[in-house]
Amino acid sequence: MRDSLAAxxxxxxxxxxxxxxCAPVPADVADFPGQALGDPRLHIDAWGSLDRPDDDPEPQRERIARERAAAAACGRCPVLDSCRVYANSETAAGQLAEPAGIWGGILALDRHRALIRRRQDQAVVAPPPSAALSEARTAQKQAVLRSLARETDEELVAYRAGMDVRTANWHRSLLCGLLGLDKDRASREELLHTARRLGVLPERVRIRPDGRWPIAAAPNGDGSRQRRIAPGMPAQIVLPGYQHLPRGRRPSPIPAEALAATHRARRGPRLRLVTPPPQQLPLPLPTLTVLERAA
Ligand code: SF4
Known part of the structure; x- marks a missing residue:
């Protein structure tokens, strides 16, 4: 970001x-005082907010028309690029150089939104320290992350991770902190995609989508943070009468050796397809030879 003074x-x-x-037309040739050079219909105040009494605000339709005309004049301005850079630059105090009015064809609200986006991008790009990433790769946190990638319900996450709900929630909360996310705002998908981007969650692990539901971190003591990962969301269908059964892949009741022997027996002998060697035919082919071979 450019320094606002230099810009x-x-x-x-x-x-x-x-x-x-937005410069004024010279007074000796202007049709009215303050006429804008970029549009003969506009006053130079059209780029800012008009100074009107509180009990007589500018009608919305007029304001929109004025802003559009000013932005269109910006589009024809010879210093548009420099103006845009300056208006979007930040002061030493971290404020927008021009917090109000239309500059470079951009409304003040849009410039503030762009500033917020830049700040958020910078916060995401800042990588967490390597010690935090190592801690996020411990067996228990990996189990929680992989379970969280498959499930959107906290009890199922804990079941798959092989721990109780309280411990799984605690690990989720810790993971948010280790990966540099805001515990009060980070959603489940945000946590998982960040883990994947930082190499903590392998690429091959499929992330079950659930939109931008907050939040991944565990609930806090005063209850201000959300209790469940996705409250009230019909994330998984449960057939009536089967609520007590955990969903997903369950361990097979057949011992592993017996299962492997069954698979071996089912497979039978291995067969290999053998193609015969190509035959050399005399060229050109006599009709009789072809017919004989066909017979
Ligand atoms: S681009 Fe900047 S200098 Fe040019 S008319 Fe718009 S606000 Fe004025």
């Missing part, structure tokens, strides 16, 4: 700065 200097020293769209 402003670059804008104001642009050789076409005096011909910018």
């Amino acid at each position: 402003r200097a670059e804008l104001t020293q642009h050789r076409h700065y005096r011909y910018r769209g």
